[in-house]
Amino acid sequence: MKVGSQYLGENRCEFRVWAPMRSQVAVQVLSGDKRVISLSPEKNGYWHGILEGVSPNTRYQYLLDGELERPDPASHFQPQGVHGPSQVIDHSNFTWEDSQWRGLALEEYIIYELHVGTFTPEGTFTAIIPRLMELKSLGVNALEIMPVAQFPGTRNWGYDGTYLYGVQNSYGGVEGLKTLVNACHKVGMAVILDVVYNHFGPEGNYLWAYGPYFTDTYQTPWGDAVNYDQAYCNEVRNFFIENALYWFELYHIDALRLDAVHAIYDLSAQPFLQELGEATDSYSLTAQFPRYLIAESDLNDVRVLQSRETGGFGHASQWCDDFHHALHTLLTGEQDGYYQDFGAIEQLATSMQQGYIYTGQYSVNRQRNHGNFPRNCDGSNFVVCSQNHDQIGNRLIGERLANLVNFEGLKLAAGTVLLSPFIPMLFMGEEYGEASPFMYFVSHSDPDLVAGVRQGRKEEFQGFGWKEEDIPDPQGTKVFEESVLRWEKQESGMYRELRSLYQTLIQLRKDNPALASRDLSQLDATPHPEHPVLFLHRHHSEAAIFAIFNYKQDKVSVSLPLPMGIWNKILDSSDSQWGGQGSDLAPQLSSNVTITLNPSSFVVYSNT
Structure with missing residues (x-):
């Protein structure tokens, strides 16, 4: 059941809104010939009507029970922000040029996560487009955009959105997002959109006026949970499922990244996340190109990835925090907060082999057992990184890895x-x-809410031992301005060398059959018994690579568990072309050899 306003052409527009507790619902047309038109009740609490004389860009709102004026919960555009009226959009007005786009197989994705507001000084969708070929030359083929659902003000990560169908006005709105997606597809790049289905932002959330979108049966960090399994939940689920299909159909989005699905509380026999997976797969069956769901989950629960036939949700992939945490602690030595559960080279080897590290073991940080085993998974089921918006922005002053490790450590993370x-x-x-x-930034207009956000940040950092007076003000413009990328850096010195290494690694990953394989059974990740050194053997058909990673900030001599044969060096992070100190490693190795690794370095050998 489609909700919101659907422009039908010839100045006719269909309106449908779910308001089961209301006795009257009308549309207030606020543009041109201002008027109030009553909607007719439909089954399951919907109100519906087709209005004549409504042109594209008409502004409107709903009138509930003859007195309460509210924007459309499924508004496609909020030109005046979260508190203003909604606007009718003619989606047929945009000329798509991606008819030849057939999408990419998920296992081929090289994802680049960005925040629209800080990616460029302009902070708009269209300002990203001139950078696409630069990213393409790097090897990136999938752009992941942090949430763009309309949020308060102009500065926000996007997780405070209150209009899930709306496109942030300050980023360029409907036209801007479509123009960006169109440009990405024209250069062979997929687009992943981050969506938030676990909560709504606190400012501009008018859903309470319409119906039981929320339930106090469960409490979340944001208050009452979204109603996914109580009375009236069918229509709440419809709201979110239609939202996913809306992004696929009208914006040609390739994949959705689902924020924090562990904060979706749902004890039903057929969970919402399972239903969403089914709707996505059904849409893909007849679509021009495949669509995917990528979940963020803190549960280490393989049900997210398992097929619906076996009781799973059937999502294509998920973020793997365990991999990040294991790598981060080895690189930085940090052991505060949730990092106290990590730090051993054996853990990184486990994650490299199977994704999850915690598969039911006791977690000191959680003070309970955590996770289950990721049975029947392959490499495409996990998205891994050394940095992302959460792991950077949720630090005290938003330090990137470049502020925590030296240049050799950055190269090691990339490898x-x-x-x-x-x-x-x-x-x-x-x-x-x-x-x-x-850094974390907001631009709320409610003083009490701003105070609450500030207090929340203080409480969040207590577990890391950071001082209250050192916490930056998330409401201030300074934290936003300091977070904008400085693109000019990459043109010289070590910045250019690091970018070149990334480019080479990505190309090697695509060209070498052993690295292109996502088959976890064709991989052996072996930790050294005494040093933070990892041996990685990957093979596919006749091709194989053997990589050695040294996470110690000193030289280490190790005996290699090298498979039989002749191995040729194809990449060494210590080489001068990558800004290294130079390498003494032999260009060719055979079994039963001992080598000395430079501090924070890696080397790759191939059997060809």
Whole structure:
């Protein structure tokens, strides 16, 4: 059941809204010939009507029970922000030029996560387009955009959105997003959109006026949970499922990244996430190109990835935090907060082999057992990274990895992620070692809400031992301005060398059959028994690579568990072309050899 306003052409527009507790619902037309037109009740609490004399860009709102004026919950555009009227959009007005686009197989994705507002000084969708060929030359083929659902003000990560169908006005709105997606497809790049189905932002959330979208049966960090399994939940589910299809159909989005699905509370026998997976797969069956769901889950629960026939949700992939945490602790030595559960080279080897590290073991940080085993998974089921918006922005001052490790450590991080069997994701600027922070920022208009956000940040940092007076003000413009990328850095020195290494690793990943394989059974990740050194053997048919990673900030001599044969060096992070100190490693190796690795370095050998 489609909701919101659907422009039908010839100045006719269909309106449908779910308001089961209301006795009257009308549309207030606020543009041109201002008027109020009553809608007719339909089954299951919907109100519906087709209005004449409504042209594209008409502004409107709903009148509930003859007195309460509210924007459309499924508004496609909020030109005046979260508190203003909604606007009718003629989606047929945009000329798509991606008729030849057939999408990409998920296992081929090289993802680049970005925040629209800080990716460029302009902070708009169209300002991203001139950078696409630069990303394409790097090897990126999938752009992941942080949430763009209309949020308060102009500065926000996007997770405070209150109009899930609306496109942020300050980013360029409907036309801007379509123009960006169209441009991406024309250069062979997929687009992933981050969507938030676990909560709504606190400012501009008018859903309470319409119906039981929320339930106090469960409490979340944001208050009452979205109603996915209580009375009236069918229509709530419809609202979100139609939203997913809306992005696929009208914006040609290739995949959705589902924010924090562990915060979706649903004890029903057929969970919403399962229903969403089914709707996505059904849409893909007849679509021009495939669509995917990529979940963010803190549960290490393989049900997210398992087929619906076996009781799973049937999602294509998920972010793998365990991989990030294992890598981060080895690189930085940090052990605060949730990092206390990580830090051993054996853990990174486990994650490299299977994704999850915690598969039912006791977690010190959680003070309970955590996770289950990722049975029947392959490399495409996990998205891995060394940095992302959460792991940077949820630090005290938004430090990137470039502020925490030296240049050799940055190269080592790149090698670990891009030589893994999983789908790699880069966070904007990572490829050249961007050192500008990415901090948490908002621009709310409610003083009480601003105070609450400030207090929440203080409480969040207590577990990391950070001082209250050192916490940046998320409402201030300074944290936003400091978070904008400094693109000019990548043109010289070590920044250019790091970008070149990323480019080479991505190309190697695509060209070498052993690295292109996502088959986890064709991989052996072996930790050294005494040093933080990882041996990675990947093979496919006749092709094979053997990589050695040294996470110690000192030289280490190790005996290699090298498979039989002749192995030729194809990449060494210590080479001068990557800004290294030079390498003494032999260009060719055979079994039963001992080598000395430079601090924070990696080397790759091939059997061809």
